[in-house]
Amino acid sequence: xxxxxxxxxxxxxxLGYLLKHAQLRLAELAEPLYAPLGITGRQLxxxxxxxxxxxxxxxxxxARLGIDRTTMVALVDELEDKELVRREVAPxxxxxxxxxxxxxxxxxxxxxxxxxxxxxxxxxxxxxxEDAERLRAALHRVVRGE
Amino acid sequence: xxxxxxxxxxxxxxLGYLLKHAQLRLAELAEPLYAPLGITGRQLxxxxxxxxxxxxxxxxxxARLGIDRTTMVALVDELEDKELVRREVAPxxxxxxxxxxxxxxxxxxxxxxxxxxxxxxxxxxxxxxEDAERLRAALHRVVRGE
DNA sequence: TATTGTTATACTCTATAACTATA
DNA sequence: TATAGTTATAGAGTATAACAATA
Numbered sequence: 001x002x003x004x005x006x007x008x009x010x011x012x013x014x015l016g017y018l019l020k021h022a023q024l025r026l027a028e029l030a031e032p033l034y035a036p037l038g039i040t041g042r043q044l045x046x047x048x049x050x051x052x053x054x055x056x057x058x059x060x061x062x063a064r065l066g067i068d069r070t071t072m073v074a075l076v077d078e079l080e081d082k083e084l085v086r087r088e089v090a091p092x093x094x095x096x097x098x099x100x101x102x103x104x105x106x107x108x109x110x111x112x113x114x115x116x117x118x119x120x121x122x123x124x125x126x127x128x129x130e131d132a133e134r135l136r137a138a139l140h141r142v143v144r145g146e
Numbered sequence: 147x148x149x150x151x152x153x154x155x156x157x158x159x160x161l162g163y164l165l166k167h168a169q170l171r172l173a174e175l176a177e178p179l180y181a182p183l184g185i186t187g188r189q190l191x192x193x194x195x196x197x198x199x200x201x202x203x204x205x206x207x208x209a210r211l212g213i214d215r216t217t218m219v220a221l222v223d224e225l226e227d228k229e230l231v232r233r234e235v236a237p238x239x240x241x242x243x244x245x246x247x248x249x250x251x252x253x254x255x256x257x258x259x260x261x262x263x264x265x266x267x268x269x270x271x272x273x274x275x276e277d278a279e280r281l282r283a284a285l286h287r288v289v290r291g292e
Numbered sequence: 293t294a295t296t297g298t299t300a301t302a303c304t305c306t307a308t309a310a311c312t313a314t315a
Numbered sequence: 316t317a318t319a320g321t322t323a324t325a326g327a328g329t330a331t332a333a334c335a336a337t338a
Contacts, residue, residue: 010198010259011210015266016172016187018285021212023165025289030162041162052156059319064157066167068307073321087320095314095319113156120161126287131280135288138281139164141272143171205296214330219298233297241296241337 022123030119037108037115038082044116046075047109050085050099057096058087084108168269176265183254183261184228190262192221193255196231196245203242204233230254 011017030041039047049061056064062072076099079085084105090096101109124132157163176187185193195207202210208218222245225231230251236242247255270278 011191011195012286012289013282014191014194014262015269015282015285016169016176016262017191017211018282018289019165019169019172021289022285023162023169024212025291026162026165045157045160045163048160049157057319065163066170069320070308070322071306074305090319093315093319097320116160116162123161123288126290126292127284131284134277134280135284136159136161136164138273138277138284139161139168140158142269142281143158143164143167144272145171146272203296215297216299216331217329220328239296239338243297 026119026123029122030116033115033119034112037112039084039108039112041116042075043079043084044109044112046079047084047101047105047112051101051106051109055088055098055100057090057098059096061099079105172265172269175268176262179261179265180258183258185230185254185258187262188221189225189230190255190258192225192245193230193247193251193258197247197252197255201234201244201246203236203244205242207245225251 027041034041034044037044045065046061049065050056058072058076059069062069065072067075076085076087076097080087083102085099085101087097088100090098124135127135173187180187180190183190191211192207195211196202204218204222205215208215211218213221222231222233222243226233229248231245231247233243234246236244270281273281
């Protein structure tokens with residue numbers, strides 16, 4: 001599916017339309033750049049999540065991304081198959097699995113984040129740098145709801 | 147799935163994350179308001195599309211929304227079952243079906259667009275009016291790619 | 293031959309319910 | 316009893332392929 005063309009104002013001014021198509025365009029720009037790394041944007045999001053800060057359990061990670069814990073199982077499986085992450089039993093609670101990056105996972109994460117910056121720059125190219133930063137800040141406040 | 151909570155900066159600053167969660171929050175706010183009208187946000191988008199300007203064929207409508215023509219068939223079926231739209235053979239080309247709104251469809255569209263404005267206002271509540279308008283303008287330019 | 297609408301089908305993404313092991 | 320992870324399964328949403336009617 002391609003991004004879009006000139007739909008009449010009534011539709012294209014809807015926030016739902018704009019958010020959906022901005023996402024589509026970003027995916028079109030970014031996915032081809034992730035492909036050489038052997039991962040999808042979704043998988044990189046997980047590497048970014050589990051690569052930063054203190055180790056998280058699968059369920060903690062799922063909550064932060066707003067996805068179901070059963071979905072997280074499959075996503076971690078994918079990354080484990082690629083040997084980019086490991087599951088480790090949590091020291092304090094043997095029910096929990098902490099997800100940590102392997103050396104290779106760390107390398108892919110770093111490369112992927114560089115690619116992400118590039119793809120985002122392509123998407124935001126129509127905007128002045130100041131406006132791009134305002135867009136990001138506005139979305140951030142809207143998502144946080146404050 | 148709920149919207150999200152405090153994920154670490156590395157993830158929450160990603161544009162893909164922000165766009166997805168803004169969309170999720172908007173849907174959470176809007177869908178309950180559409181429900182009393184007996185339609186989904188998706189269906190209202192179609193009413194808005196086919197209600198504005200000159201009549202469009204299914205395929206023209208699909209192109210403008212960036213969806214597949216086979217998907218459009220099912221969506222128009224739904225609205226036709228609810229008697230909100232009609233399919234009419236195009237005068238000049240008997241292969242094409244122009245989609246037009248019924249009287250009831252027009253009423254639902256008007257009410258739905260009012261609800262949309264309300265839901266968007268709720269989503270954008272954290273922003274000053276000026277910033278909200280800037281956000282919409284920035285997304286518009288990004289989606290148009292210029 | 294090409295295009296529009298349609299149907300049948302399959303694939304992806306996601307969630308719900310039920311199981312297990314641990315707490 | 317409750318929670319973390321897991322599995323099986325089902326439901327959206329979407330696309331691909333093939334067909335009928337029309338151009």
